[in-house]
Amino acid sequence: MIKLDFEKLGGLVPAVVQDYQTGEVLMLAFMNEEAWRATLSSGQATYYSRSRQTLWVKGQTSGNLQLVKEIRVDCDDDTVLLKVEQLGGAACHTGYKSCFFKQIENGTVKITAKPVFDPEEVYKK
Amino acid sequence: MIKLDFEKLGGLVPAVVQDYQTGEVLMLAFMNEEAWRATLSSGQATYYSRSRQTLWVKGQTSGNLQLVKEIRVDCDDDTVLLKVEQLGGAACHTGYKSCFFKQIENGTVKITAKPVFDPEEVYKK
Numbered sequence: 001m002i003k004l005d006f007e008k009l010g011g012l013v014p015a016v017v018q019d020y021q022t023g024e025v026l027m028l029a030f031m032n033e034e035a036w037r038a039t040l041s042s043g044q045a046t047y048y049s050r051s052r053q054t055l056w057v058k059g060q061t062s063g064n065l066q067l068v069k070e071i072r073v074d075c076d077d078d079t080v081l082l083k084v085e086q087l088g089g090a091a092c093h094t095g096y097k098s099c100f101f102k103q104i105e106n107g108t109v110k111i112t113a114k115p116v117f118d119p120e121e122v123y124k125k
Numbered sequence: 126m127i128k129l130d131f132e133k134l135g136g137l138v139p140a141v142v143q144d145y146q147t148g149e150v151l152m153l154a155f156m157n158e159e160a161w162r163a164t165l166s167s168g169q170a171t172y173y174s175r176s177r178q179t180l181w182v183k184g185q186t187s188g189n190l191q192l193v194k195e196i197r198v199d200c201d202d203d204t205v206l207l208k209v210e211q212l213g214g215a216a217c218h219t220g221y222k223s224c225f226f227k228q229i230e231n232g233t234v235k236i237t238a239k240p241v242f243d244p245e246e247v248y249k250k
Contacts, residue, residue: 001232008175012162014139016150023148025141028204037139046160050133059250073234075217079153081225092200106164107126109198 005078006018006033011049013078017091020069022081026091027099029058031080045082064088080084090116093123130203131158138203139175142216145194145208151216152224154183156205168193170207187247189213215241218248 004013008064012030019026031039035055037045042057049056058099059065070083092099095115102109128139137155144151155173156164160180163171167182170191174181184190195208217224220240227234 002227002234007159009134014153016141016153018148018150023141023143025206026151028139028141036231040229071229073227073229074153074224075221075226076224077227079224081150093160094200094242098201099199099204102198102199102202103126104127104165104196104198109127 001074002041002077004033004036004080005076008078011078012050015045015080015082017045017066017082017084022087024098025100025118026097027078029056030116036080039082040071045084058091059087062088062093064090064122066091088117089091093119095119096120126204126243129158129161129198129205130201133203138205140172140205140206140207142170142191142207142209145238149223150225151209151222153193154181156182156213161205164193164207170209171227172247184212187213189215189247191216213242218244220244220247 011032015029015031017026032048035046036049045058047056047070065087066084068082068084073079090097095117097112097116101111102114136157140154140156142151157173160171160173170183170193172181190212191209193209195209197206215222221238221243222240226238
């Protein structure tokens with residue numbers, strides 16, 4: 001059983017999340033040991049929310065779960081790479097497919113992507 | 126000029142590094158503000174080494190520089206994504222193309238990739 005190094009970042013490891021089919025990087029989140037174990041056992045990407053200080057099953061609110069297709073760990077066991085099937089077609093709470101929708105050109109932001117969903121619709125109470 | 130949020134992680138932002146042609150995720154590193162500015166101005170990926178507590182031009186020792194082809198920033202401006210041309214064909218100091226050469230299957234590690242270079246040759250004094 002692999003042991004991750006949670007020490008370097010105060011109990012967390014970064015998790016890079018990639019679309020398993022296109023290779024597009026969708027987001028970066030953090031996992032504590034509980035989130036890592038939950039991801040392994042459930043097959044659904046589970047993170048630790050630093051702002052809410054709680055376990056966070058990605059897509060629990062929006063329905064846009066991430067089904068884990070492949071898991072990789074880096075050379076020094078302190079970073080995780082998940083290849084996922086992104087349900088709903090979008091990982092970002094802003095409605096874009098990827099959280100990395102801001103392209104930097106000469107220090108300024110250019111946005112070429114189009115949102116997949118309307119966040120007000122998806123997150124309405 | 127975009128301002129990154131270095132506060133959440135004690136002066137650092139994670140940087141995900143992707144091969145600009147294949148989309149393969151090569152590594153994850155951290156940048157402080159100085160590293161971010163150096164990357165923008167030089168076009169060579171520059172990070173902050175947490176272990177050595179110093180600026181780190183990737184490939185300075187091995188010659189395997191990363192030429193930055195595209196820069197993206199995520200929705201809340203606290204993570205960077207670099208698409209790079211990896212000189213020497215390998216990003217990992219172990220000699221593998223990607224640092225994420227460990228695939229996790231049922232909790233154990235499987236390695237299918239083959240090293241691109243011999244680290245003892247590249248880093249010899």
